[in-house]
Amino acid sequence: MNTAPELLIEIDGRPATEAELARRAMDTYGHFTALQVRDGRVRGLDLHIARLDAASRELFGSELDGARVRSALRHALGGVRDAAARVYVHEAAGGAGLTLMVTVRPPVFLAERAQSLTSVTYQRPFAHLKHLGGFAQIHYGQLARRAGFDDALLTGPGGVISESAIANIAFWDGDSVAWPAAPALTGTTMALVESLLPEAGIPSVHREVTLADLPRYLTAFVCNSQGIAPVARIDETVFPGDERLMKTVRGLYEDVPWDAI
Template sequence: MADPLAHFEVVEVNGEPATEAALRVPALNTYGHFTAMQVRGGRVRGRDLHLARLDSATRELFGAGLDGERVRELIRHALGDISDASARVYVHWPEGEKEARVMVTVRPPQTKSDRPHGLMSVPYARPVPHIKHLGGFGQTHYLLAAERAGFDEALLTAPGGVVTEGAVTNIAFWDGSSVVWPQAPSLLGITMALLEPRLPSVRRPVTLADLPSYASAFITNSQGFAPVDRIDDVAFTVDTELMGAVTAAYEAVEWDAI
């Protein structure tokens, strides 16, 4: 039987190598949240945004915060001598325990392919969308359905065809003068949070019926960003000037030491 953890470089719970007993919590309890980051040279873009996300979600879900310095120490411990990686921090708070249980996973680094991506719209919106929570059955279901249909990502929509976000991404549209981020309940991804103030951005409602009015689009997530060349049967131009501006804005973000 294949080891289910074989694709991980490191899995630690509260700074200790994960045991079978420790893994029972994430295996049997999906009430929790996480953040995902790319580490390069022991640094990460948007470190303080990641820490604030973890603290805020822990307060909302469990009634008490999560100390950022503790999180940084646990990530550093899990990384050890690894300088470049994909790291995730998962938070649970089992009943009866005095503090949140923090699991850190470390895998090889990932970078989003810059090839154009196709998206398939689906009638689904994440519950409690402002939290990067666990147990995303709907997201996984529709993402796999999109991939089976020949697309790269699912575009989640609320009633009336209101565009919210991708299954594992945020999406932005270009109207010729501004980057339009859909104004709808969704997760504020860290890459989106870094790019939005560095680009000529606006937020306004976007529906599926509006898509032909936009010339270009792109998606973002913890691995980076990529242009969109189609949503359903609506084609988009890959605007090299726009993507150049996105690249410049992203590369201008400083890397923070973990």
């Protein structure tokens, strides 16, 4: 079977029960990773597994075996080759180890058209974790879309830019790609692209980027597990754009090997 179901949920390798789902609906202390699966493979799978393990150690004081994650993914996918999957980690009842919930949905693709973002004053707490309970970022994202934008851009005091509500963001000034030096999740796609930029002769740096700095940049792009897209506008700042850079960045990402689950 190649087509993913509208929604499949397994917990620890078996179909989720009503009681198990009810417990998780009340338990927002946990973390997850989101993966796009194509032909039964995932880009940066080791990075996803490392993220889950690091967050499990930090939140629960327990390591998470990568083999267990792979097995849970394979079982939930069954014969599905293309899907959007998520792995959620909670602590089992009574603190008896970790429990994994895997969801499988149809695959998702980030629109490659240029995006527009509107800035909001908000930074995710414990931003280095892909944790649950992100009401504010979801709310700001909804407000942005109602206002005609694609997403919200999260900023801190002084207009310091962190990330978008659902993606990392980077800025290009004609000399180097700048990743905001502010509280943010290091996404898997970001980590893959950042590691490859030097090979293409493109310097990659981490530095503070503020809303006031935006006019100095030629373009920006957002990236997450769904893909990479240029940013055409942030608030009232319109970027000239750089098709050559975007072609290079997308090419680097497209060449990343897919890992078998």
